[in-house]
Amino acid sequence: MTEYEASCLGKxxxxxxxxxxxxxxxxxxxxxxxxxxxxxxxxxxxWHLGHHRGHATYLRGGPNNPTPVQELTP
Incomplete structure (x- = not known):
């Protein structure tokens, strides 16, 4: 996945x-x-929409397999 695809394409x-x-x-x-x-x-x-820093529900692992994450609260 290119940087453009992750940053802009599909949003x-x-x-x-x-x-x-x-x-x-x-x-x-x-x-x-x-x-x-x-x-x-x-x-x-x-302009795009995104989660606030530290509030993402997943990390991009590929086009069809996002990797779930559990945020740690300070």
Whole structure:
């Protein structure tokens, strides 16, 4: 998996931070995880949603086999 594939490909792209934040809030209101909006400066220049640091539910192990992780709380 290339860095581009892991960072940008397959993720929804939002034209603005505001649009991405609205979608993140809608996901959280419907019982989904708390997500944050971040700008993809290196590849597409648009905005994506991702987990807050330390709150990921898996590590990418490959296209079809994510590796589950259990976060340790300090």
């Amino acid at each position: 929804h792209r939002f034209p603005s931070r505001r649009t991405a934040k609205h979608r993140a809030n809608a996901i959280r209101r419907t019982g989904g995880p708390a997500l944050r909006a971040y700008e993809c400066k290196r590849f597409c220049g648009l």
